[in-house]
Amino acid sequence: MTAIDPTEPINLALLPCTAEVSSDGSLTIGGVDLIALAKEFGTPLFVYDEEHLRLRCRQAVTSWGEGVAYGTKAFLCKEMAKLAYQEGMWLDVATGGELYVALAAGVPADHIKMHGNNKSLEELQMALHPGVGKAGVGRIVVDSFDEIRRLEELLKAPGTLRTDQPQPVMLRVTPGIDAHTHSHVMTGQEDTKFGFSIASGAAVQAVEKLMDIKDLNLVGIHVHIGSQILELEAFVKTIEALADFFIHLDLGELCIGGGLGVAYLNSEIPLVSDMSTWADALKQTCKKVGISDKVKLTAEPGRAIVAQAAVTLYKVGTIKKLGQPRTYVAVDGGMSDNPRPILYGSEYEAFLPRAVLSDRRERARVVGKHCESGDVLVHDGYLPQDIEVGDILAIPVTGAYGYSMASNYNKQPKAAVVFVKDKQARLVLKRESYEDLLRLEQ
Numbered sequence: 551m552t553a554i555d556p557t558e559p560i561n562l563a564l565l566p567c568t569a570e571v572s573s574d575g576s577l578t579i580g581g582v583d584l585i586a587l588a589k590e591f592g593t594p595l596f597v598y599d600e601e602h603l604r605l606r607c608r609q610a611v612t613s614w615g616e617g618v619a620y621g622t623k624a625f626l627c628k629e630m631a632k633l634a635y636q637e638g639m640w641l642d643v644a645t646g647g648e649l650y651v652a653l654a655a656g657v658p659a660d661h662i663k664m665h666g667n668n669k670s671l672e673e674l675q676m677a678l679h680p681g682v683g684k685a686g687v688g689r690i691v692v693d694s695f696d697e698i699r700r701l702e703e704l705l706k707a708p709g710t711l712r713t714d715q716p717q718p719v720m721l722r723v724t725p726g727i728d729a730h731t732h733s734h735v736m737t738g739q740e741d742t743k744f745g746f747s748i749a750s751g752a753a754v755q756a757v758e759k760l761m762d763i764k765d766l767n768l769v770g771i772h773v774h775i776g777s778q779i780l781e782l783e784a785f786v787k788t789i790e791a792l793a794d795f796f797i798h799l800d801l802g803e804l805c806i807g808g809g810l811g812v813a814y815l816n817s818e819i820p821l822v823s824d825m826s827t828w829a830d831a832l833k834q835t836c837k838k839v840g841i842s843d844k845v846k847l848t849a850e851p852g853r854a855i856v857a858q859a860a861v862t863l864y865k866v867g868t869i870k871k872l873g874q875p876r877t878y879v880a881v882d883g884g885m886s887d888n889p890r891p892i893l894y895g896s897e898y899e900a901f902l903p904r905a906v907l908s909d910r911r912e913r914a915r916v917v918g919k920h921c922e923s924g925d926v927l928v929h930d931g932y933l934p935q936d937i938e939v940g941d942i943l944a945i946p947v948t949g950a951y952g953y954s955m956a957s958n959y960n961k962q963p964k965a966a967v968v969f970v971k972d973k974q975a976r977l978v979l980k981r982e983s984y985e986d987l988l989r990l991e992q
């Protein structure tokens with residue numbers, strides 16, 4: 551791979567699909583000027599390109615077919631849930647809270663897949679009976695023997711199922727594959743809290759148990775090997791590793807989970823695969839290993855749907871020019887709206903939306919306002935040399951695992967979220983106020 555000069559302008563391929571550079575060098579997304587947005591809604595501000603979100607959902611449905619689910623943990627609010635459902639996706643939820651938001655958005659329960667490695671009795675009850683007169687969720691993805699026991703216990707109570715149909719379930723297995731990604735988001739190896747091991751025989755035992763429960767219908771197998779995976783090889787190996795086990799069971803569905811990675815840096819752009827390349831590679835692998843083409847092969851992308859759809863806007867408050875080795879640029883957010891750098895050592899680019907095409911010759915670390923040295927947004931980046939206090943600074947590719955992992959550390963109110971489309975911006979999540987910070991106080 552050719553080396554990329556880090557002082558070059560931001561690569562526009564990292565930006566949402568409707569991003570455009572105006573004649574004065576400033577950036578619009580969805581036809582809306584970013585500096586004007588920051589003025590109107592304040593900062594930090596998550597700006598999502600609605601067209602980009604819809605396009606990615608449609609690509610997922612075209613590539614995988616009916617049943618492909620959006621991994622809501624990447625970013626969830628009612629508008630996002632509605633949008634993914636409108637574009638034909640199911641929703642993958644991992645807690646009672648995510649299920650609650652998806653249902654509140656009006657997503658029908660039969661288009662929801664319930665995950666979780668430690669689902670409580672209450673969460674399973676919600677999944678089996680998600681509201682008055684409603685049948686259970688589309689799929690419960692069973693993750694442990696304790697969960698099977700809890701399901702059995704619930705199903706003993708007459709009337710738990712609101713239909714005469716058994717509840718569809720899938721079984722999450724671990725194939726013993728190490729995906730090349732950060733250890734915190736690697737889940738397919740044997741040493742993990744998720745799923746049932748195929749190698750140890752636990753998966754076969756779990757299948758037998760589920761088949762004995764008449765109110766449950768085991769429809770398929772689920773596997774998720776990790777997140778931000780930039781090579782298709784690990785997915786291919788996963789299908790190869792579970793082929794014998796799966797074929798023997800003669801079930802109708804196989805879900806490969808999420809995990810398709812995205813480019814965060816100019817230098818990463820050549821590494822990334824798109825949704826259809828991912829789906830095609832895995833369909834071909836299924837064919838090669840003898841999995842029938844009647845089997846519904848499906849997936850649960852989260853990051854690949856939302857990450858590049860958003861940029862976060864911040865206001866520059868302090869600039870410390872240390873000379874060597876770099877300048878420190880402090881903004882009005884940080885690890886509370888984007889904990890990925892402190893959690894995973896994730897890297898980002900930064901740029902000034904007023905001058906998108908400018909060279910970035912100032913070696914800079916973009917830091918937040920929290921009381922931690924690790925509160926860094928861009929560890930070793932470059933910004934235009936004329937950056938000044940009061941500038942609006944943008945970090946791209948912040949649509950996944952930013953807002954959804956946000957915290958109130960240092961009692962920082964959560965940022966606002968807007969969707970932009972056709973020259974209009976609409977607020978989908980209000981900025982938290984200081985009064986909101988006292989909401990739970992007794």
Ligand SMILES: Cc1ncc(COP(=O)(O)O)c(C=O)c1O
Pocket residue numbers: 621623624642665774776777778807808809810850851852853854
């Ligand atoms: C079971 C499951 N499915 C889907 C996803 C979405 O993954 P990603 O955002 O990497 O596509 C996750 C994320 O961890 C997951 O645990």
